[in-house]
Amino acid sequence: MKKSILIITLFFSCMYGFSQEKDVLYGVRAGLNISNLDFDPAPEFTNDHRNGFAFGFFGEFELSDAISLMPELQFSAEGAKEKSIRLDYIQAPILFKYRISDKLFAGAGPLVGVKIHEENDGFKNFALSGIIGGEYMITSEIFVDVRYSYGFTNKIDKESDYTVKQTNIQFGIGYKI
Secondary structure, eight states, rough: HHHHHHHHHHHHHHHHHHSSSSEEEEEEEEEEEEEEEEEEESSSSSBEEEEEEEEEEEEEESSSSSSEEEEEEEEEEEEEHHHEEEEEEEEEEEEEEESSSSSSSEEEEEEEEESSOOSSSSSSSEEEEEEEEEEEEESSSEEEEEEEEOOOOOOOOOOOOOOOEEEEEEEEEEEEE
């Protein structure tokens, strides 16, 4: 719970700090996740991907004509298909976006997440990932995007023969205000 409060506080602090800027956009975003847990060595059980969803809100702050910063706070259903290895997170991705054209953007940055719903299930409550993606503006307010995230932290909380990393592809649609 303390980690969730810390992440939310940091997010709103960033938004407040940048709110004095001239070119600030806010918005909402929803998406479809295709995620899985990659076990090393390969597990002896079926490890199918999980289709889940994500939704949240963001702020976008123009740093220059070509570069912007986009912190976000979202719920994301990830993990694998098997019920015992499903993982749901409150995540805070921070994307540094580069304008390729008027309608096309590329971005990358860190993503921190705090696991919610299940406790003491053998999985760590905190996750650190890297995220890359692209965004296409359909109109001046509506966009579609695709993101790929790879977990840097081992998901297993206790000593185990396995190393487990999270991978996720997310297809999204959003609205900028």
